[in-house]
Amino acid sequence: MTMIFGIPLQAFMGQLLIGLINGSFYALLSLGLAVIFGLLRVINFAHGAQYMLGAFAALLLAMYGGVSYWVALLLAPVIVGLTAAVVEKTMLSRLYKLDHLYGLLFTFGLALVIEGTFRYFFGASGKPYPAPSALSGASNLGFMVLPNYRGWVVVASLAVCIATWALIERTKLGAYLRAATENPSLVQAFGINVPLLLTLTYALGAGLAAFAGVLAAPIYQVSPLMGSNIIIVVFAVVVVGGMGSIMGAIVTGYLLGIAEGLTKVFYPEASNIVIFVIMAIVLILRPAGLFGKDV
Amino acid sequence: MRKFLTSVAFVGLSVAPALAEVSDGKVKIGILNDQSGVYADFGGKFSYEAARMAVEDFGGTVLGAPVEVVTADHQNKADIASNIARQWYDTEQVDTIMELTSSSVGLAVQALSLEAKKITINTGAATSELTGAQCSPYGFHWAYDTHALAVGTGGALVEEGGDSWFFLTADYAFGYSLEENTSNFVKEKGGTVLGAVRHPLATTDYSSFLLQAQASGAKVIGLANAGMDTQNAIKQAAEFGITAGGQRLAALLFTLAEVHGIGLDAAQGLNLTESFYWNRTDETRAFGQRFMDRTGAMPNMVHAGTYSAVLSYLKAIEAAGTDETEAVAAKLHELPVSDVFASNGKVAANGRMISDVYLMEVKKPGESDTPWDYYTVKATIPGDQAYLDPAKSGCALVK
The missing domain is CATH 3.40.50.2300 (Response regulator)
Incomplete structure (x- = not known):
């Protein structure tokens, strides 16, 4: 059998693929964070809670409305996006003129309130959410058994990441958004409604988190803690990628997913710190992140 | 005559209000566990509720002194747990700490309580070290172990x-x-x-x-x-x-x-x-239903074990006639455990409560x-x- 770094090639391939799957979640979540930070300059600590809300929205829609997974995949991000828009309009927008720290503290507090509320009603163990029947089962790839649903996660997350990147970098709306960040008063002078753009951006970022939440629901237990478990890693991904860099967030998400997956084979005990070690090294060598521009 | 007077005085002392035998006029039981993390359903606020049930079933007082249950979240961190335990012992007159989910926390608080000369009854942590190399004369382990x-x-x-x-x-x-x-x-x-x-x-x-x-x-x-x-x-x-x-x-x-x-x-x-299943006997079913009515969930072995631990602690105080640590620990070792959780329990010299x-x-x-x-x-x-x-x-x- 072919060996690579002392482990069989087949096992190595399997771990690479798993890294890619986990990377999909990191990429989707860090993308939303990067969009919000890049355009609003808000460090959105409520991102993990919004991811959790997406999963719970799917669960509650299924429990009380009999809504299927596919509909929830569209509906949950819309619902979470709308609530995020309300939060932005009524509260967060008041903090833009202040130091970044206030936005961070506000979203952090918001996350604690949301998670605490859900823990009160649903307990820490959470609830199971079944995978859609069309994607249940697994395919044998020869080197590993790939659950069909996980394959779908990679495809769906890649598609959404590329679409979001294109929306911001390649469309007129995206151009307005970017311009509004650079110089809001000038853009406003051109007759563009900047506050509305910012609300939309925050809703989009939250919607992306909710989308990742629905994708995650059948794999992980839908639990109030699911967001806080993943959010710190996602922040590290954004920092490594370069704060605010959209492409950086996507690429780094996948790369770090793979790095973490491989660590789980070679030295499992370090698997939850490897990302932070990489973050420290990147910050020493390239303080603006791999894809960030020096400011 | 002098002898007579001494014995009168002696009898007088022993029938004096038992309240005097309970330090600070109150028995305070601390339930310290994870209430927001991965073990919040495993123990969590449900254990607190189980402890309160045990106090109510015991009558709410022991030796005439009221019994109070306090609780805190240790977030699965041994340092936070140790800080809370110290604060409880030093400034809040807590007499005993129980539950202590998570083995690292359990070991840390048991060691600290040995120094402070306080009783701990662990119902949430698993490690058999608690009654092994790191055992304590005041440390007890209920419910289960590795x-x-x-x-x-x-x-x-x-x-x-x-x-x-x-x-x-x-x-x-x-x-x-x-x-x-x-x-x-x-x-x-x-x-x-x-x-x-x-x-x-x-x-x-x-x-x-x-x-x-x-x-x-x-x-x-x-x-x-x-x-x-x-x-x-x-x-x-x-x-x-x-x-x-x-x-x-x-x-x-x-x-x-x-x-x-x-x-x-x-x-x-x-x-x-x-070590416990609510749907096993009529007695456990009745207990399960009462617990369910209060918490919305059926008890697991940690919750039922906490109930048993609190009850046993109060029985030991009653039998000892004081809440002084040495005397209560001796009674805990001595008394058989017989309640809804364990019908034939006994406590071994290493602090392990042995039941089916x-x-x-x-x-x-x-x-x-x-x-x-x-x-x-x-x-x-x-x-x-x-x-x-x-x-x-x-x-x-x-x-």
Whole structure:
């Protein structure tokens, strides 16, 4: 059998693929964070809670409305996006003129309130959410058994990441958004409604988190803690990628997913710190992140 | 005459209001556990409620002094737990701390309480070290431990032909203790251990570890972890076709609360060990229903164990006629434990409360006819077989 770094090639391939799957979640979540930070300059600590809300929205829609997974995949991000828009309009927008720290503290507090509320009603163990029947089962790839649903996660997350990147970098709306960040008063002078753009951006970022939440629901237990478990890693991904860099967030998400997956084979005990070690090294060598521009 | 006066004075003292024998005129029990993290359903606020139930059932007072239950969240961190414990002992007149989920916390607070000369009754942590090398004259361990879990679940699976094992182990004191106990037991029975992989606490994705376990070719994959970690591992093992491929999963620490969390679809067929099941006798059913009415959930062994621990502590104070630590600890060692949790319990010299444990199998979705009806009791393991012989525990208090 072919060996690579002392482990069989087949096992190595399997771990690479798993890294890619986990990377999909990191990429989707860090993308939303990067969009919000890049355009609003808000460090959105409520991102993990919004991811959790997406999963719970799917669960509650299924429990009380009999809504299927596919509909929830569209509906949950819309619902979470709308609530995020309300939060932005009524509260967060008041903090833009202040130091970044206030936005961070506000979203952090918001996350604690949301998670605490859900823990009160649903307990820490959470609830199971079944995978859609069309994607249940697994395919044998020869080197590993790939659950069909996980394959779908990679495809769906890649598609959404590329679409979001294109929306911001390649469309007129995206151009307005970017311009509004650079110089809001000038853009406003051109007759563009900047506050509305910012609300939309925050809703989009939250919607992306909710989308990742629905994708995650059948794999992980839908639990109030699911967001806080993943959010710190996602922040590290954004920092490594370069704060605010959209492409950086996507690429780094996948790369770090793979790095973490491989660590789980070679030295499992370090698997939850490897990302932070990489973050420290990147910050020493390239303080603006791999894809960030020096400011 | 003088002799007479002395004896009158003596009798007078002993019939004086018993209140005088309780320090600060109040008995204060602290329930310290995880209320917001991965073990919040395993113990959490449910244990606090169980403790309050025990106080109410006891009558609310002991030796004429009111009994109060306080609680705090230690967030699974030994340093936070130690700080709270010190504060409780030093400034808030807490007399005893119980529950103490998480082995690192349990060991830290038991050591600190030995210094402070206070009683701890651990019902939430698993490590058998609490009554082993690190035992304390004031430290007690109720409900279960890693040895009982290993004997229960490990023993059952080895007997059914699961003689090669691979472990997924939580990377801290509890995981090591559970893995070691189970490994020893499997080897003793003639089985082999093919390997183990250590994962950090609160890992969300187990697929990588599961693939390694799958590649090992072991017949049984032992999950030496707890709470949400085990839940996620079980769900993902089903997803990757590990159980369908003929390998068996052994959840070494899994309780009713976690079964409820993942649902019977994912949990069916699992073997697990608990020292309490609400749907076992009429008495446990009645207790379960009362607990359900208060909390909205049926109790697991940690919750019922906490009830028993509080009740036993209060009985010991009553029997000792004081809440002084030395006297109460002596009574706790001496009195048999007989309540809804344990009908024939006894406390060994190392502080281990020895009572029966049960091997359960999780029902299939179609077999469960009432809510929370999740287990079939497959075997009753007598306490003396489930728990380590105190003489071999390595505890210096056992002579």
